[in-house]
Amino acid sequence: MAVANDGAPLGSTVIQLVNKLQDIFSRVGSQSTIDLPQVAVVGSQSSGKSSVLEALVGRDFLPRGNDICTRRPLVLQLVHTPSSQTESAEFLHLPGRTFYDFSQIRSEIQAETDREAGGNKGVSDKQIRLKIFSPNVLDITLVDLPGLTKVPVGDQPSDIEARIRTMIMSYIKVPTCLILAVTPANSDLANSDALQMAGTADPDGHRTIGVITKLDIMDRGTDARNLLLGKVIPLRLGYVGVVNRSQEDILMNRSIQDALVAEEKFFRSHPIYSGLADSCGVPQLAKKLNKILAQHIKAVLPGLKARISTSLVTLAKEHQSYGEISESKACAGQGAVILNILSKYSDAFTSMVEGKNEAMSTSELSGGARINYIFQSIFVRSLEEVDPCEDLTDDDIRTAIQNATGPKAALFVPDVPFEVLVRRQISRLLDPSIQCARFIYDELMKISHRCMVNELQRFPFLRKRMDEVIGNFLREGLEPSEIMIHHIIEMEMDYINTSHPNFIGGSKALEAAAQQTKSSAVSLPVSKLKDAVEPDKGSASERSVKSRSILARHANGGMVDHGVHAASDIDKVVHSGSTGGSSWGISSIFGGGDNRATVKENTNSKPHNDPVQSVQPSSIIHLREPPAVLRPSERSSETLAVQITATKLLLRSYYEIVRKNVEDFIPKAIMHFLVNNTKRELHNVFIANLYRDDLFEEMLQEPNEIAVKRKRCRELLRAYQQAFRVDP
Numbered sequence: 001m002a003v004a005n006d007g008a009p010l011g012s013t014v015i016q017l018v019n020k021l022q023d024i025f026s027r028v029g030s031q032s033t034i035d036l037p038q039v040a041v042v043g044s045q046s047s048g049k050s051s052v053l054e055a056l057v058g059r060d061f062l063p064r065g066n067d068i069c070t071r072r073p074l075v076l077q078l079v080h081t082p083s084s085q086t087e088s089a090e091f092l093h094l095p096g097r098t099f100y101d102f103s104q105i106r107s108e109i110q111a112e113t114d115r116e117a118g119g120n121k122g123v124s125d126k127q128i129r130l131k132i133f134s135p136n137v138l139d140i141t142l143v144d145l146p147g148l149t150k151v152p153v154g155d156q157p158s159d160i161e162a163r164i165r166t167m168i169m170s171y172i173k174v175p176t177c178l179i180l181a182v183t184p185a186n187s188d189l190a191n192s193d194a195l196q197m198a199g200t201a202d203p204d205g206h207r208t209i210g211v212i213t214k215l216d217i218m219d220r221g222t223d224a225r226n227l228l229l230g231k232v233i234p235l236r237l238g239y240v241g242v243v244n245r246s247q248e249d250i251l252m253n254r255s256i257q258d259a260l261v262a263e264e265k266f267f268r269s270h271p272i273y274s275g276l277a278d279s280c281g282v283p284q285l286a287k288k289l290n291k292i293l294a295q296h297i298k299a300v301l302p303g304l305k306a307r308i309s310t311s312l313v314t315l316a317k318e319h320q321s322y323g324e325i326s327e328s329k330a331c332a333g334q335g336a337v338i339l340n341i342l343s344k345y346s347d348a349f350t351s352m353v354e355g356k357n358e359a360m361s362t363s364e365l366s367g368g369a370r371i372n373y374i375f376q377s378i379f380v381r382s383l384e385e386v387d388p389c390e391d392l393t394d395d396d397i398r399t400a401i402q403n404a405t406g407p408k409a410a411l412f413v414p415d416v417p418f419e420v421l422v423r424r425q426i427s428r429l430l431d432p433s434i435q436c437a438r439f440i441y442d443e444l445m446k447i448s449h450r451c452m453v454n455e456l457q458r459f460p461f462l463r464k465r466m467d468e469v470i471g472n473f474l475r476e477g478l479e480p481s482e483i484m485i486h487h488i489i490e491m492e493m494d495y496i497n498t499s500h501p502n503f504i505g506g507s508k509a510l511e512a513a514a515q516q517t518k519s520s521a522v523s524l525p526v527s528k529l530k531d532a533v534e535p536d537k538g539s540a541s542e543r544s545v546k547s548r549s550i551l552a553r554h555a556n557g558g559m560v561d562h563g564v565h566a567a568s569d570i571d572k573v574v575h576s577g578s579t580g581g582s583s584w585g586i587s588s589i590f591g592g593g594d595n596r597a598t599v600k601e602n603t604n605s606k607p608h609n610d611p612v613q614s615v616q617p618s619s620i621i622h623l624r625e626p627p628a629v630l631r632p633s634e635r636s637s638e639t640l641a642v643q644i645t646a647t648k649l650l651l652r653s654y655y656e657i658v659r660k661n662v663e664d665f666i667p668k669a670i671m672h673f674l675v676n677n678t679k680r681e682l683h684n685v686f687i688a689n690l691y692r693d694d695l696f697e698e699m700l701q702e703p704n705e706i707a708v709k710r711k712r713c714r715e716l717l718r719a720y721q722q723a724f725r726v727d728p
């Protein structure tokens with residue numbers, strides 16, 4: 001199947017290269033291949049589309065005639081079969097049946113067209129798919145499409161023109177489709193349906209070749225010179241004029257080969273066309289197509305080569321990872337093999353942690369970068385988001401303050417509640433710190449699993465042993481880092497350094513708190529008054545639970561639990577319902593602003609604080625039993641508000657200091673005890689545990705599948721090396 005003319009059948013210039021590459025790929029069972037563009041013929045009815053296709057392919061097999069012949073799209077897949085000497089064809093709708101006689105193919109196309117589209121000129125968009133197998137073709141798809149028609153005939157519907165247009169468009173709008181726009185020379189080119197449709201589908205004209213048929217039957221005295229030169233309608237890829245067989249030739253069974261000879265003679269002897277050799281004849285059309293195909297292949301080849309070269313590198317690495325067969329068998333070399341693997345593994349582990357790994361991903365963070373992310377974006381950020389007063393209600397602080405002052409009125413700001421509360425907040429930092437260490441441990445485990453994955457495929461037993469060793473070693477490394485983390489948090493809790501230069505300090509806190517309280521004094525009384533008139537019974541029990549839990553925590557924090565007997569609690573019970581505020585301790589250092597409250601407090605509390613002295617001769621005064629559970633006074637005074645605000649300021653200020661220390665020291669502890677220790681010691685630990693004569697044999701056992709993989713890999717490698725050397 002070849003055009004018997006000047007040696008330029010369709011695809012001839014690229015066929016060798018494409019076939020060579022495809023052979024190589026099919027040999028290695030690879031999907032990599034060159035996708036050639038599809039070629040479609042468009043034109044009005046009986047313009048000679050099927051004739052052009054046949055001439056290009058070089059065989060008679062398509063129905064042709066003056067009437068409508070192509071009534072269904074015919075998708076013709078040419079399949080290159082280097083091993084077979086015969087040419088054959090198969091229809092998709094007749095699986096298992098092979099055609100060797102090409103005239104039978106034509107009959108089957110006609111019969112199948114009738115089956116779907118009826119016998120009376122009906123048209124269908126259902127494809128007929130035909131595969132032609134030949135050693136002389138390249139894998140390319142040609143599409144013969146029904147011709148455009150204006151007036152419905154036979155069984156054709158009234159909108160036949162629109163239907164056929166849509167059908168043609170669906171093929172030629174595909175950007176990889178080459179369009180052969182066929183126009184007969186005996187029609188008006190300016191009204192060419194083919195050129196009009198091709199112009200819509202391919203406005204730039206990069207993939208449209210104009211084909212002018214029937215040059216032999218133009219009116220006497222006219223010629224297509226201007227058409228062919230693109231002077232009537234310019235076309236980027238130009239025009240080719242052809243002379244196909246006439247209906248008479250077909251009836252007389254004139255062969256394609258004879259027709260091509262006649263065509264050549266026609267052009268050579270024609271006074272006008274003989275000067276336009278480049279634009280005339282089927283061989284020129286094939287040449288033009290070949291050029292485009294070659295350009296297409298040139299364009300895709302670098303990408304293909306790049307794919308081949310990437311595959312080569314990967315394959316070479318894989319092949320290397322299977323090692324030499326002799327390596328694992330020779331006893332003397334076993335120790336060296338193991339030593340080599342252990343060192344390489346330790347180096348790979350270190351490189352991954354340090355970010356010096358060759359195969360570093362660009363799509364996601366890996367190795368050491370993930371460790372840094374855990375420290376900075378998870379651990380540090382979480383601590384920064386914590387509000388140290390978040391779980392402390394004013395009640396909690398009030399209870400703590402009142403408990404801290406004990407039975408007497410304190411003269412100064414009590415620092416015990418602050419210390420207790422701040423310790424409690426510091427203790428909250430332990431859990432995230434420990435969690436951070438666990439995250440890092442998990443990361444190191446992941447890194448260890450990613451080390452030398454390919455290389456160790458060959459020695460699954462060794463891999464298992466190594467995983468065990470590194471797993472144990474990392475677990476052991478986690479312990480000292482956790483102990484250190486406990487120490488760091490305990491140290492922070494053990495000594496509250498109120499002399500820290502960044503700490504706000506008591507007097508400043510009070511000053512700021514007084515300021516804040518004053519500025520919000522306008523809005524406060526309303527709510528306080530409301531509190532006093534309608535004590536919130538529901539939340540009181542809630543508060544008592546919270547208070548209790550604070551006390552419990554106080555005990556844990558080392559404070560003497562004298563809370564239930566505190567004077568402030570008694571004060572609360574005694575003053576229940578009154579509007580006076582309690583102001584123990586701190587009140588003494590506030591001076592003028594709070595004097596009134598203090599006086600009032602003292603006056604109010606006097607009879608109750610000193611009941612024994614109020615002797616009434618006429619009757620015995622009975623005291624009310626104190627309730628089992630006492631709560632702090634619910635009424636707020638300005639003093640208490642200042643105390644609470646000041647305590648919060650102190651808490652926030654000191655927590656800030658501790659948070660910064662913790663953010664700094666926890667990662668350091670984890671890096672020192674876990675990460676860097678693993679990097680430093682891994683190699684030694686491996687040698688101590690695995691470099692043992694008695695284990696060599698077992699660890700270097702190679703599974704059978706590795707031998708199979710090695711062989712396959714070697715074959716692929718050879719094929720790819722060959723493919724890489726192929727030049728266009």
Ligand SMILES: Nc1nc2c(ncn2[C@@H]2O[C@H](COP(=O)(O)OP(=O)(O)OP(=O)(O)O)[C@@H](O)[C@H]2O)c(=O)[nH]1
Nearest residue numbers: 046047048049050051065069070147214244246247
């Ligand atoms: N004299 C002459 N006749 C031609 C030429 N090309 C095609 N014909 C004749 O024109 C008629 C139609 O040719 P086809 O190849 O069937 O045209 P088509 O465009 O495929 O037709 P439909 O598929 O039916 O639209 C046939 O009788 C051909 O022999 C040519 O260059 N010169």
